[in-house]
Amino acid sequence: GAGVSQSPSNKVTEKGKDVELRCDPISGHTALYWYRQRLGQGLEFLIYFQGNSAPDKSGLPSDRFSAERTGESVSTLTIQRTQQEDSAVYLCASSLGAVPLEQFFGPGTRLTVL
Amino acid sequence: GIQVEQSPPDLILQEGANSTLRCNFSDSVNNLQWFHQNPWGQLINLFYIPSGTKQNGRLSATTVATERYSLLYISSSQTTDSGVYFCAVSNSGGSNYKLTFGKGTLLTVNP
Numbered sequence: 001g002a003g004v005s006q007s008p009s010n011k012v013t014e015k016g017k018d019v020e021l022r023c024d025p026i027s028g029h030t031a032l033y034w035y036r037q038r039l040g041q042g043l044e045f046l047i048y049f050q051g052n053s054a055p056d057k058s059g060l061p062s063d064r065f066s067a068e069r070t071g072e073s074v075s076t077l078t079i080q081r082t083q084q085e086d087s088a089v090y091l092c093a094s095s096l097g098a099v100p101l102e103q104f105f106g107p108g109t110r111l112t113v114l
Numbered sequence: 115g116i117q118v119e120q121s122p123p124d125l126i127l128q129e130g131a132n133s134t135l136r137c138n139f140s141d142s143v144n145n146l147q148w149f150h151q152n153p154w155g156q157l158i159n160l161f162y163i164p165s166g167t168k169q170n171g172r173l174s175a176t177t178v179a180t181e182r183y184s185l186l187y188i189s190s191s192q193t194t195d196s197g198v199y200f201c202a203v204s205n206s207g208g209s210n211y212k213l214t215f216g217k218g219t220l221l222t223v224n225p
Contacts, residue, residue, distance in 0.1 A: 031211065042118075042200060042215030056209060089155060093213075100145035100204055102162040103213060108155055 002026065004106035006092050012112045013082055021077045021109045023092030030072050033093040033103060036061075043091060049075060050097075082113045116141045116205045120216035127191050127223050135186040135219045137201030145204040146177050147213065148186050152197050160186070160199075191223045 005024045013019050025032050031050045035043040045059040049069040060066070064082075069075040079086055089108040095101040117140040127133055137146075148160040161168050161175040163184065168175055172191075177184040188195055198220050202213040 033211070033213075035213075042217050043202070043213070045212040045214070048209075048211055050211070056211075058209070059212070091157065095211075100164065100210060102145075102147060102159065104159060105149075105157040110155070 004092055004094055004104055006090075006106040006109050008109060009107065010110045010112075012114065014114050015084060016081055018078065018080045019082055019111065021079075021090050021111070023075045023077070023106060025073070025075070025092070025094030026104060028096070029094035029104075030097045031095040031101070031103075032069060032075050033095075034067060034075070034077050035091045035093065035105075037089045037091060037108070039088070046077070046090075079111075082111075084113050087111055087113045116143070116203060116214050118201060118203055118214050118216040120199075120201055120219050122219060123217065124220045125222070127221070129191060129193060129223055129225050131191050131223075132187070132189045133191060133221070135188070135199055135201075135221075137184040137186070137203075137216055139182050139184075139201075139203050141182070142206040143179060143182075143203040144206045144210050145202075145213065146179075146184055147202050148175055148184070149200045149202065150195075150197050151200060151218070157200070188221075191221075193223045193225055196221055196223045 034046040048056040064080045091108040093103040093105045149157045165179045198218040202215045
């Protein structure tokens with residue numbers, strides 16, 4: 001079946017602009033995660049959604065970052081007033097349900113802030 | 115939070131050689147995954163292995179949870195095995211869904 005998909009694959013923006021990144025999880029997966037990968041680094045957790053529970057936003061680096069999820073489907077990560085340090089690859093993952101379960105990752109969105 | 119250390123940070127092999135990658139973690143885990151990140155950045159799931167031993171073709175992995183480490187074995191390496199290998203874990207307590215990643219092992223397999 002289809003894997004996790006993300007769009008756009010690449011985004012170049014100017015400092016101060018807002019950007020919106022999209023993630024479509026694997027069908028039937030109730031848990032969805034966002035991670036960030038800076039150049040040459042491992043991934044950092046940003047946010048977690050599970051069903052109708054309140055999301056865990058503890059990994060969001062500042063209040064310029066926000067995320068939403070519609071039911072158990074698509075999620076959007078929004079970064080307001082982008083800064084150069086926001087440049088990174090943003091990866092989305094999903095898992096079948098309650099923890100602990102194997103997470104499957106999308107191809108990521110490469111964000112470059114000029 | 116939980117700490118994850120991977121070794122070696124870099125590894126260069128000739129095609130056909132075998133290798134062992136190690137992942138040490140600082141606390142009890144309920145999830146441990148090994149990934150291969152290909153040159154295009156895609157994370158490919160290799161193993162979901164919070165404990166025990168698994169094998170898939172030329173790859174195998176062992177996690178000894180009580181001693182807080184996991185090993186990834188690559189046998190008869192091929193140039194297509196090149197890339198970064200990540201170990202990621204989630205802690206048994208608290209926010210047990212967050213994966214914490216190591217810094218990875220950069221593997222280069224030369225023909």
